[in-house]
Amino acid sequence: MLKRLYRWLDLRIGVGEIVEKELTGYLLPRNINEWYSLGSVLLVIFALQVITGMLLMIYYVPDADKAFKSVTFIMNEVPFGWLIRLCHAVGSNMMVAVLILHMLSTLLMGSYKAPRELNWVTGFTLLALVQGISLTGYLAPWSQLSFWATTVATNSASAVPLVGPYLVEFLRGGKLVGPPTLGRFFALHAAVLPVVIAAFIGAHLFLLKRTGISAPPFGREGTATPFEAQQYHYQGHPGGIPFFPNYVLQDLASISVYFAVFLAVVFFWPGMPFTPDAFVPADPFKTPAHIKPEWYFLANYQTLKIFPSELLGLSVQAAAMTFLALLPFIDRSPERHPLKRPLFLTLVIAGILLWIALSVWGHLS
């Protein structure tokens, strides 16, 4: 039956040619490893976030008077509403975590180097966009946690010289976080950012297809045709393994491992995305004690606290982010093996440890 359908389609639109070019004939490096499947895992996570987000929109009301009630209704009254919301809330945390892992693997395997500078830049932009969509979605439940976390987060923009106070007011749609903030954050979260993220994912995949996939700098002998910056050429892997069925199986295995972890959190640690303040409706006149941002913003939060001036704290962060974003243009040596780049490896490990230390400090402070 399936074979007949395939033949029917092939006769009309030449499916076989696409399959040959994009699947069975799409050859990957022989020494490719599991880390390369994180991109596929991220695509699945993004799709799941879009689907659960659409489902939540059926019952969620983006109105300051009704938002908290509608979320409570989803959690307590709608059949399986708790499951859909937990999948969305846990999924957003997982998306950031997997995105960081994806970037770390790219960093350690030196895949960001020429000719893949643009892949890195689009990927880095995606990290910023995903953090943005997480931040804007955080306000949606209109709880004490959402309200005050957004107050603190938007307030940090006030440190920008000259336009800071206006920027804060512009972000919030008023002097303080209020109903206008919910309106604009919801529009960003549900309409603007998903489209922008989808566009960047498209660009990221387009670049991947045009440059060809990078070969890991270790493992079995590579198959890549070397890159020479003379003229454009697709970096293929003659004699490599086919994407389908070989690597699709690896992708599916990684996706299954992801689902095992994701569902374990959803079912056995449902409180992970929430603190007690997440269950209290927003009260603009009552600031709760110890409002902390999400785990992936804790290092930024602590950095702001360490420096005597907020502007200095912001500038240090901006400098670090710019350095990371432009890394392929700064680190231009062709060597990609991490053990043959001791200075780089030391800096990466030091950076990760610093980030973890700042996050733990931020959590405990």
Added chain:
Amino acid sequence: MENEGRRKFLGVCVAGATACAAVAAGYPVFRYLAPKSGQGGGAKLVIPAGELKEGDAKFFEFAGSSAVLIKTKSGELVALSAVCTHLGCIVQWVKEKQQFLCPCHGGQFSTDGTVLGGPPPRPLAKIPLTVTEGNITIG
């Protein structure tokens, strides 16, 4: 041959596991989207008898749908579904003619729900009511 059998067995296992996963994911989504079953089905509604004058009609929500209570000029109380049996529009009460008119396609119903004219195939459904101590209990 042995490999073929093994491959087929694995294929069946994967297809079975995929089908189970699809059901496990699809059932919560279906339940999430499905309207609440028996929404207000068993509920009764009490309307004070004094609220309705002779020849008047009162529209209200009942069992998740629209209904109407009328007091005929002879003083008889009748409760009917207000949903036209033609295409589901809500009928309107024409006090002067003491009959219902569906504005969508001109269906006409009498005070007991009987079709007087137009395309409706069936009379309006009757809803049981009881009158006790000045209160009308619908349902």
